[in-house]
Amino acid sequence: MLTSGSPSQRQLSEFILRDPVFVATHGIEDVARSSGISASTISRYVRDLGLSGYPEFRTGVGETVHALIAPVAKLGERLNSPDPDRDAGEASLAAALHSIKALANPTSAETIRSVARQLAGARNVWTMGFGLSAHLSAILALGLQPYRDGVVNVVQYGGTEVAAGRLMSAAAGDVVVAIAFPRYSSDVSDLARAARNAGARIVALTDSVASPLAAVCDELLLAPAQHPVLSSSSLPGLAVIEALVSEFLMSDPKHLERAARLAAAMAAYLAAQT
Numbered sequence: 001m002l003t004s005g006s007p008s009q010r011q012l013s014e015f016i017l018r019d020p021v022f023v024a025t026h027g028i029e030d031v032a033r034s035s036g037i038s039a040s041t042i043s044r045y046v047r048d049l050g051l052s053g054y055p056e057f058r059t060g061v062g063e064t065v066h067a068l069i070a071p072v073a074k075l076g077e078r079l080n081s082p083d084p085d086r087d088a089g090e091a092s093l094a095a096a097l098h099s100i101k102a103l104a105n106p107t108s109a110e111t112i113r114s115v116a117r118q119l120a121g122a123r124n125v126w127t128m129g130f131g132l133s134a135h136l137s138a139i140l141a142l143g144l145q146p147y148r149d150g151v152v153n154v155v156q157y158g159g160t161e162v163a164a165g166r167l168m169s170a171a172a173g174d175v176v177v178a179i180a181f182p183r184y185s186s187d188v189s190d191l192a193r194a195a196r197n198a199g200a201r202i203v204a205l206t207d208s209v210a211s212p213l214a215a216v217c218d219e220l221l222l223a224p225a226q227h228p229v230l231s232s233s234s235l236p237g238l239a240v241i242e243a244l245v246s247e248f249l250m251s252d253p254k255h256l257e258r259a260a261r262l263a264a265a266m267a268a269y270l271a272a273q274t
Contacts (some may be wrong), residue, residue, distance in 0.1 A: 005048075012037050012045055016061065024062035028054045091228040099224040099236040103243075108222070112240070115177075115203050115219055116247040122175040124150035126167060126195070129179035130160075130188050136179050136205070136237050143245035146262045147255040160187045167191055172199030179205045180213045181225045182232040192216045205237060 005013065015035040016023050023031055032039040046057040119125055125144060129137035134155045141153035154176075155163045170176055178192040189212040196202045196216060204217035207225035214220055223240045225232035249255045 008037055008041050009045055009048075011035070012042060020061050024058055027058075088229055092230075092233075095226060095228050096233060096235045099226065099233060100239050102224055103236060103239055108240075111219065111221055112243050112247050115221060116244060116251055118175050118201065118203065118219070119144065119177075119244075119248055120148070120251060122150075122201075123173035124152065124170070124175075126152050126154050126170055126174060126176040126200070127179070128154040128163070128167070128176060128188055128191060130155055130185035131183070132232075132234055133179040133181055133185070133188070133237075136234060136241060137177075139238065140177060140179075140241045140245070143241065144248065147249055147258050154191070160191075163187070164191055164194070167195055170195040170198055170200040174200040175203060176200045177203045177205060178213055178217070179237065180211060181207050181223075181234065181237060184212050186212070189213055189216055205240060207232065207237075 012035060015031075015037070022034065026034075028039050028042055031037075032042055035042075043054060046054050049057065051057050051060070125148070127137040127141045127144075129135075137155060138153050141151050144151045152166065154167050167176070174195075176192060176195045178188050180188045184206075192202050192204070192213060193216045196218070201219070202217040203219045203221065204211070204213040205221040205223065206213045207223060208214070209220070209222070221240055221244070223236035225234075225236060227233040249259065
């Protein structure tokens with residue numbers, strides 16, 4: 001509604017974006033007085049978004065605000081109440097170890113096997129992530145590319161518009177691996193939904209069933225992302241990617257043959273070990 005809505009809808013959208021904390025902490029009458037937009041118009045705005053009423057809208061804004069300030073809040077807590085027995089670096093390593101241990105369960109293993117089979121049988125494989133998840137997407141693409149053709153990392157350069165154009169070729173028979181961890185990018189969910197509507201199968205790698213990606217995927221790979229200071233941890237997601245590539249590699253003798261040819265081709269460029 002920020003660009004395509006009525007003048008009052010655009011005005012209200014701008015007000016919400018300028019001061020989401022105020023919207024998340026005040027009632028509809030307060031927002032009406034501060035924005036200069038009537039309460040009835042605000043109610044229609046909320047209904048046009050598909051929500052039941054202003055309380056649900058305010059809760060949603062509050063959750064968004066919380067996600068944005070959570071890293072700052074956690075950092076403040078660490079600074080104001082430091083753990084005398086563990087510094088921030090030690091806490092980060094301990095949290096990473098705990099999260100990765102949580103991945104070692106039969107459900108995760110079976111989902112990884114299932115996704116590896118889908119990657120092997122796909123016409124094309126597309127990997128996609130924005131922000132820090134873009135690096136995870138690139139690692140997955142680089143891990144798969146030596147062993148199968150038709151692997152495309154959607155988000156390489158040019159931003160969302162170029163990524164959307166690249167993903168326009170996704171269709172039935174393709175698998176799109178979409179990756180998102182807090183703070184979630186709305187672009188990855190929107191593009192995943194568009195690819196699914198075009199017939200592609202969507203595999204989501206994210207941290208929770210409450211993640212926006214969980215609502216648009218056909219297969220869900222979960223990796224906990226809690227971190228004592230940062231907004232989220234990428235290490236569990238990376239561990240899942242390494243497990244997925246390993247499962248894919250070992251699933252077919254042809255992959256091992258390609259791996260051997262790759263190793264032979266790269267031998268001349270590698271530093272000798274002493």
